[in-house]
Amino acid sequence: MAELADALDSKSSARKGVWVQFPPTAPILSIDSFSAEKRCLIDITVSATNQVMRYTIKELVTRFSVSLPPPLARELDRMAREKGYDNRSLAVADMIRAQLVEHHQQLGNREIAGSITLVYDHHRHHLQDLLTDLQHEHRKVIISALHCHLDHDNCLEVLAVRGKATAIKKLADELIAAKGVKHGKLTITSTGKDLPG
Numbered sequence: 001m002a003e004l005a006d007a008l009d010s011k012s013s014a015r016k017g018v019w020v021q022f023p024p025t026a027p028i029l030s031i032d033s034f035s036a037e038k039r040c041l042i043d044i045t046v047s048a049t050n051q052v053m054r055y056t057i058k059e060l061v062t063r064f065s066v067s068l069p070p071p072l073a074r075e076l077d078r079m080a081r082e083k084g085y086d087n088r089s090l091a092v093a094d095m096i097r098a099q100l101v102e103h104h105q106q107l108g109n110r111e112i113a114g115s116i117t118l119v120y121d122h123h124r125h126h127l128q129d130l131l132t133d134l135q136h137e138h139r140k141v142i143i144s145a146l147h148c149h150l151d152h153d154n155c156l157e158v159l160a161v162r163g164k165a166t167a168i169k170k171l172a173d174e175l176i177a178a179k180g181v182k183h184g185k186l187t188i189t190s191t192g193k194d195l196p197g
Helices: 002-009 031-038 070-082 088-105 127-137 165-177
Strands: 018-021 040-046 052-059 111-121 142-149 154-164 181-189
Touching (some): 070 088, 088 181, 111 127, 111 165, 127 165
Antiparallel strands (some): 040 052, 111 181, 142 154
16 A cells, blocks of 8 residues: 555556556555645555555646735635625636636637627617617527616617637627617626536
Protein backbone atom coordinates (compact mmCIF):
# COMPACT_ATOMS: atom_id res chain seq x y z
CA MET A 1 0.00 0.00 0.00
CA ALA A 2 2.99 2.29 0.41
CA GLU A 3 3.23 2.44 -3.38
CA LEU A 4 -0.28 3.85 -3.55
CA ALA A 5 0.52 6.43 -0.91
CA ASP A 6 3.66 7.44 -2.81
CA ALA A 7 1.71 7.65 -6.08
CA LEU A 8 -1.00 9.77 -4.51
CA ASP A 9 1.59 12.15 -3.09
CA SER A 10 3.49 12.44 -6.37
CA LYS A 11 2.74 14.81 -9.24
CA SER A 12 1.88 11.79 -11.38
CA SER A 13 -1.20 11.16 -9.22
CA ALA A 14 -3.32 13.18 -11.64
CA ARG A 15 -2.89 10.45 -14.29
CA LYS A 16 -5.78 8.05 -14.67
CA GLY A 17 -5.61 4.29 -14.70
CA VAL A 18 -2.31 3.81 -12.88
CA TRP A 19 -1.55 0.20 -11.85
CA VAL A 20 0.07 -0.35 -8.46
CA GLN A 21 1.47 -3.64 -7.08
CA PHE A 22 1.17 -4.22 -3.37
CA PRO A 23 1.58 -7.23 -1.10
CA PRO A 24 -1.68 -8.94 0.00
CA THR A 25 -0.61 -8.69 3.63
CA ALA A 26 -0.28 -4.89 3.56
CA PRO A 27 -2.34 -2.95 6.07
CA ILE A 28 -5.59 -1.45 4.83
CA LEU A 29 -5.21 2.12 3.62
CA SER A 30 -7.83 4.69 4.57
CA ILE A 31 -8.84 6.06 1.19
CA ASP A 32 -11.18 8.55 2.83
CA SER A 33 -8.23 10.34 4.40
CA PHE A 34 -6.61 10.73 0.99
CA SER A 35 -9.80 12.00 -0.65
CA ALA A 36 -10.35 14.52 2.16
CA GLU A 37 -6.76 15.74 2.17
CA LYS A 38 -6.30 15.80 -1.61
CA ARG A 39 -9.90 16.89 -2.31
CA CYS A 40 -10.28 14.21 -4.95
CA LEU A 41 -12.41 11.20 -5.75
CA ILE A 42 -10.52 7.91 -5.82
CA ASP A 43 -12.00 4.92 -7.65
CA ILE A 44 -10.30 1.65 -6.66
CA THR A 45 -10.37 -1.81 -8.28
CA VAL A 46 -8.69 -4.78 -6.58
CA SER A 47 -7.96 -8.04 -8.45
CA ALA A 48 -9.36 -11.36 -7.25
CA THR A 49 -5.96 -12.23 -5.74
CA ASN A 50 -5.55 -8.85 -4.10
CA GLN A 51 -2.26 -8.48 -5.93
CA VAL A 52 -3.03 -5.64 -8.29
CA MET A 53 -4.92 -2.46 -7.64
CA ARG A 54 -6.06 0.11 -10.18
CA TYR A 55 -7.13 3.55 -9.05
CA THR A 56 -8.48 6.55 -10.88
CA ILE A 57 -8.15 10.00 -9.38
CA LYS A 58 -10.61 12.72 -10.30
CA GLU A 59 -9.98 16.19 -8.97
CA LEU A 60 -13.10 17.68 -7.38
CA VAL A 61 -11.87 21.17 -6.52
CA THR A 62 -8.89 23.38 -7.18
CA ARG A 63 -7.78 25.79 -4.50
CA PHE A 64 -6.32 29.19 -5.33
CA SER A 65 -5.74 32.35 -3.40
CA VAL A 66 -7.32 35.74 -4.11
CA SER A 67 -6.19 38.94 -2.42
CA LEU A 68 -8.87 41.62 -2.03
CA PRO A 69 -9.02 44.98 -0.26
CA PRO A 70 -10.98 44.47 2.99
CA PRO A 71 -13.98 46.61 1.91
CA LEU A 72 -14.34 44.55 -1.29
CA ALA A 73 -14.10 41.28 0.66
CA ARG A 74 -16.83 42.52 3.04
CA GLU A 75 -19.07 43.40 0.08
CA LEU A 76 -18.46 39.95 -1.41
CA ASP A 77 -19.43 38.30 1.89
CA ARG A 78 -22.53 40.51 2.19
CA MET A 79 -23.62 39.69 -1.36
CA ALA A 80 -22.98 35.98 -0.80
CA ARG A 81 -25.17 36.02 2.33
CA GLU A 82 -27.95 38.02 0.63
CA LYS A 83 -28.01 35.61 -2.32
CA GLY A 84 -28.04 32.59 -0.04
CA TYR A 85 -24.62 31.13 -0.84
CA ASP A 86 -23.24 28.76 1.78
CA ASN A 87 -19.75 30.15 1.37
CA ARG A 88 -17.58 32.62 -0.51
CA SER A 89 -16.24 29.98 -2.90
CA LEU A 90 -19.70 29.21 -4.33
CA ALA A 91 -20.33 32.91 -4.96
CA VAL A 92 -16.96 33.34 -6.70
CA ALA A 93 -17.56 30.19 -8.80
CA ASP A 94 -20.90 31.59 -10.04
CA MET A 95 -19.26 34.94 -10.90
CA ILE A 96 -16.58 33.10 -12.89
CA ARG A 97 -19.26 31.12 -14.75
CA ALA A 98 -21.10 34.36 -15.58
CA GLN A 99 -17.91 35.87 -16.99
CA LEU A 100 -17.23 32.72 -19.03
CA VAL A 101 -20.73 32.96 -20.54
CA GLU A 102 -20.09 36.61 -21.44
CA HIS A 103 -16.71 35.71 -22.91
CA HIS A 104 -18.15 32.83 -24.96
CA GLN A 105 -20.76 35.09 -26.54
CA GLN A 106 -17.94 37.13 -28.05
CA LEU A 107 -16.62 34.04 -29.82
CA GLY A 108 -18.72 33.67 -32.95
CA ASN A 109 -18.14 29.96 -33.41
CA ARG A 110 -19.34 29.03 -29.91
CA GLU A 111 -22.82 27.61 -29.41
CA ILE A 112 -24.82 29.68 -26.96
CA ALA A 113 -28.39 29.77 -25.69
CA GLY A 114 -30.51 32.66 -24.58
CA SER A 115 -33.66 34.67 -25.06
CA ILE A 116 -34.69 37.63 -27.15
CA THR A 117 -37.35 39.75 -25.47
CA LEU A 118 -39.36 42.27 -27.51
CA VAL A 119 -42.02 44.78 -26.53
CA TYR A 120 -43.79 46.27 -29.51
CA ASP A 121 -46.86 48.12 -30.69
CA HIS A 122 -49.03 45.59 -32.48
CA HIS A 123 -50.88 48.40 -34.32
CA ARG A 124 -47.72 49.18 -36.33
CA HIS A 125 -48.34 48.44 -39.96
CA HIS A 126 -46.67 45.19 -41.11
CA LEU A 127 -44.60 44.80 -37.92
CA GLN A 128 -46.19 41.49 -36.95
CA ASP A 129 -45.61 40.15 -40.47
CA LEU A 130 -41.96 41.28 -40.39
CA LEU A 131 -41.37 39.65 -36.99
CA THR A 132 -43.01 36.43 -38.16
CA ASP A 133 -40.95 36.41 -41.38
CA LEU A 134 -37.71 36.95 -39.47
CA GLN A 135 -38.60 34.10 -37.10
CA HIS A 136 -39.28 31.77 -40.03
CA GLU A 137 -35.97 32.72 -41.66
CA HIS A 138 -34.12 31.89 -38.45
CA ARG A 139 -36.11 28.82 -37.42
CA LYS A 140 -32.90 26.80 -36.94
CA VAL A 141 -31.91 28.91 -33.94
CA ILE A 142 -35.37 29.69 -32.48
CA ILE A 143 -36.38 26.75 -30.30
CA SER A 144 -39.52 28.24 -28.73
CA ALA A 145 -41.62 31.42 -28.75
CA LEU A 146 -44.00 33.02 -26.27
CA HIS A 147 -46.41 35.79 -27.26
CA CYS A 148 -48.36 37.82 -24.68
CA HIS A 149 -50.78 40.74 -24.95
CA LEU A 150 -49.68 43.27 -22.34
CA ASP A 151 -52.54 45.70 -23.00
CA HIS A 152 -54.65 46.99 -25.87
CA ASP A 153 -51.61 48.35 -27.74
CA ASN A 154 -48.53 46.45 -26.60
CA CYS A 155 -47.33 42.89 -27.02
CA LEU A 156 -44.48 41.00 -25.40
CA GLU A 157 -42.65 38.37 -27.40
CA VAL A 158 -39.96 36.10 -25.90
CA LEU A 159 -37.93 33.87 -28.18
CA ALA A 160 -35.80 31.07 -26.76
CA VAL A 161 -32.75 30.68 -28.98
CA ARG A 162 -29.81 28.32 -29.35
CA GLY A 163 -27.02 28.33 -31.91
CA LYS A 164 -23.80 30.00 -32.97
CA ALA A 165 -23.22 33.31 -31.20
CA THR A 166 -22.95 35.27 -34.46
CA ALA A 167 -26.28 33.92 -35.79
CA ILE A 168 -28.11 34.70 -32.55
CA LYS A 169 -26.69 38.21 -32.30
CA LYS A 170 -27.60 38.88 -35.95
CA LEU A 171 -31.18 37.72 -35.37
CA ALA A 172 -31.51 39.80 -32.19
CA ASP A 173 -30.18 42.90 -33.94
CA GLU A 174 -32.65 42.50 -36.82
CA LEU A 175 -35.63 41.99 -34.49
CA ILE A 176 -34.73 44.81 -32.10
CA ALA A 177 -34.08 47.25 -34.97
CA ALA A 178 -37.50 46.58 -36.55
CA LYS A 179 -39.64 49.72 -36.72
CA GLY A 180 -42.30 49.60 -34.03
CA VAL A 181 -40.28 47.59 -31.51
CA LYS A 182 -40.28 49.76 -28.39
CA HIS A 183 -37.72 47.74 -26.48
CA GLY A 184 -35.69 44.64 -27.13
CA LYS A 185 -33.04 42.75 -25.27
CA LEU A 186 -30.85 39.74 -25.96
CA THR A 187 -29.99 37.75 -22.85
CA ILE A 188 -27.22 35.20 -23.28
CA THR A 189 -26.54 32.08 -21.28
CA SER A 190 -24.69 28.83 -21.79
CA THR A 191 -25.95 25.60 -23.29
CA GLY A 192 -24.26 24.03 -20.27
CA LYS A 193 -22.05 21.71 -22.32
CA ASP A 194 -18.95 23.90 -22.18
CA LEU A 195 -19.41 25.20 -18.64
CA PRO A 196 -17.91 23.24 -15.74
CA GLY A 197 -20.24 22.45 -12.85
